[in-house]
Amino acid sequence: MKKLINDIANVLDESLDGFAAAHADLVAMDPGRRFVQRRTPAQAKVALVSGGGSGHEPLHAGFVGRGMLDAAVPGAIFTSPTPDRILAAIEAADTGAGVVLIVKNYEGDVMNFEMAAEMAEGEVARVLVDDDVAVDNSSYTIGRRGVAGTLVVEKILGAAAEKGMALPDLVALGARVNAATRSMGVALSSCTVPAAGIPTFQLGEDEIEVGVGIHGEPGRRRAPMVSADAIVAELLKAILDDLKPKAGSKCLLFVNGFGGTPSSELYLVFNAARKRLEVEGLSVARSLVGSYVTSLEMAGCSLTVTVLDDELTALWDEPVSTPALRW
Amino acid sequence: MKKLINDIANVLDESLDGFAAAHADLVAMDPGRRFVQRRTPAQAKVALVSGGGSGHEPLHAGFVGRGMLDAAVPGAIFTSPTPDRILAAIEAADTGAGVVLIVKNYEGDVMNFEMAAEMAEGEVARVLVDDDVAVDNSSYTIGRRGVAGTLVVEKILGAAAEKGMALPDLVALGARVNAATRSMGVALSSCTVPAAGIPTFQLGEDEIEVGVGIHGEPGRRRAPMVSADAIVAELLKAILDDLKPKAGSKCLLFVNGFGGTPSSELYLVFNAARKRLEVEGLSVARSLVGSYVTSLEMAGCSLTVTVLDDELTALWDEPVSTPALRW
């Protein structure tokens, strides 16, 4: 394991300290390192709080700021944070208008956020994100994983909350954005959890993992390496088969790097994906390309498609001012 | 070589097409793919044009936009662009107030930009960037390489040009920023040029290249892997020995990823570097952390320190609106 780290036990704290110091103009870290909140907390709006296991940076702390999250709660690497930290973030963020928790669909996250919500005094609701089509969604299992689509939900809800949307409407909007969003990823290399010291999985020189999760979980299949066009075709087919967008729909196309892939490759993938979507009769009205929802240093990327309407487009376009996303 | 690409011959074109499509709100690509310019060209200001071999994305095209560059000229991967392309960019960008070329100190870049300048009709001046302390700067050689400090020069000159600074003053300012800026990097893995198909160099499982260049050039020494703190100490010592900042100086600390290193590690390195600078009696007044001047998918990072004064700080803080840098 070759990483830019010191003591394995302190990786997360040192990285968080660096993050908070580098972005001290936008965010502030709770002294106990339990959560990251806006430098200047918002007044009189519904607060948005998210969080989860670390290792997906800049998700979530990088999205704290005006127009997006009010607070983010980082857990240990790939481990959901504990309810006390989540509760502390809820209490710090709540201005009296209530709190919406944005939770990725993993049982650890679901349960820890749920316990925190039970302990909270104010009004707390939840939006669940489960955009990963790689994993079977039959009703007797736990459903799909939440992956890069989380960014889309956080951005759009963030804009709506900033504009004063009420809590029940935010929850409904969150469900609507999630329902309009699908993702799937591919890994070209594994990630290595520092505490484990060895790669989470092993890929041959010419192998890829199609449908990989953002913790390096196995996906649909181990496959031989193919061209970017072929990878894009497979990912988009899975996404569109599930999403079933109306012909002519406008969409957001988000190409997300997993941490070890440079932006030049992501842009090439974006180019392939946008052409393919156009062939499929969709129009790419908005785009995002970058490493936003990562798996440590894993090489690879995911595609996310959100079907847009005028409201979602307008909310996507609203200003945002966070360490990782700004316009 | 496992990369998200199609035909090796088209890697650059497909990536550029994706970049231009993803950022069509900010930039426009010349139909002949010779250069990238602002979507809405600036009026009546000195134009800033940069460029160089590709493979360092988002440098330079990602820095085209209000408050930074007017045009960028991408060459083949790691190969300086040809004078005709540079000339086309100069002519497209020049509003009559003249053009400043920002050139990294490689002989290929120097000569191609020089030939373009000779062919241009309007007034053209040049700012040279040579911030890499890894390489000897004795007078009988070609001097230092230009690396991540280029971003700092482009940002600060971009702000000054936007505010109406005249051409000779911009050239003087550019020289001043360059003189106040030093960088040095370390590689944890090699990059692979698509056309070459094999890694540019080989590193053992526990080896790093200290002082590596942004084309994977060898640096000061091949060394065993050590902690982030130890790496930071070596890089900063080289930088500060050369920069010799006055005690108590305010500085910009820029931690730059080379493409294959996730932001969590970059933030950890930033944390180590900012502590060390404080021990050295400097105060980190501004910071930037991210993969901005890359070497394809190379793992590793560089540190850049710029000594700031009030003018440079104010210019750094001026708004910027480009695909890769926005505030």
Add this chain to the structure above:
Amino acid sequence: MQMDRDLLYRLIEAAVGTVDSHWQELTALDQAIGDGDHGAGMKRGFDAVMADADKLAEQPLPATLTAIGRTLVMSMGGASGPLYGTFFMELGKSLDAAPDRAALNAGFTRALAAVAARGKSEPGQKTMLDVLAPVSAALDAGADAGTVARVAHDAAEATVPMLALRGRAAFLGERSVGHMDPGARSSSLIIGAVCAVLEEQSA
């Protein structure tokens, strides 16, 4: 059963001890069909309990159990943190300071139900419930400590051929078959350690 300070301390010590000496095995089990953090999570949680053991053992049984549950919830994270935390907190709520065997059985049944409610899960889905449920049944059937420990151990083994329907392993579908569930294993370890102390005590 008389829960004096000394017995309580020894029970805590035994539970923590087995987690500490098996956490790498739990890591390996979770690497195979999960994300490899179950060992570290259990160790973090039980080490936190041990740090308070002196104080915990002083308190009446219900308070001790509730405090253990809270400590686990606040230190472990992941899926197993809320589940183990819920188990101990519910047990604390259900028992009085000196429960008889019937009260103990009833408390265990309620704690099991609370875990299932928290996890929206049931036995048969390849989780810790596949140890906790047979143990509850054995308690109800009047099994002694040694028998309960054996039931727990065998129940964990029996998760190997199961298909995971809850927990992270469920994402694996068919590929979850053939591996022991890490939470089932950690449950059987703790139950085994507790039973060993009780056996010794009653001997």
Add this chain to the structure above:
Amino acid sequence: MQMDRDLLYRLIEAAVGTVDSHWQELTALDQAIGDGDHGAGMKRGFDAVMADADKLAEQPLPATLTAIGRTLVMSMGGASGPLYGTFFMELGKSLDAAPDRAALNAGFTRALAAVAARGKSEPGQKTMLDVLAPVSAALDAGADAGTVARVAHDAAEATVPMLALRGRAAFLGERSVGHMDPGARSSSLIIGAVCAVLEEQSA
């Protein structure tokens, strides 16, 4: 020397041919002490010249040389593009349509000086100048085509033990010693190919 269309075409063809058949060797040389793009750059440039060869060979010698230089500059990039481009453009500027040997020697000397000016370099720094300079001297000394080719070849070999002071290899310092300079090699290849055609012509 009478430069008819046919001879000009064959000279172009020979230069392009040697680049095309040696570009991978040039890549390897540049990978050792540079950035590995010299082969691809030369191939890109000379293939572009070949695409225009028919039209180029129709023109008077100065126009042909200038056009070749422009094409190289506009297609190669890197350090070698401007340098080779400058060489041919200066040669085109210096020669008339039917230069005698003295004019050719003088033209070569001026082209060599233009390259040195463009590169802010001089012989002895492990670059293409370490081939071009001895070739210029040999021409001045009245050497025939075969001798010039040999001089070029040996001069490229002689860059192996040199320390690079210009070009990307200069960043390597001492580590540049022991490798042939890629630009010296490409110069010797082209000069060798041109000399072979001229030898055959005069034979």
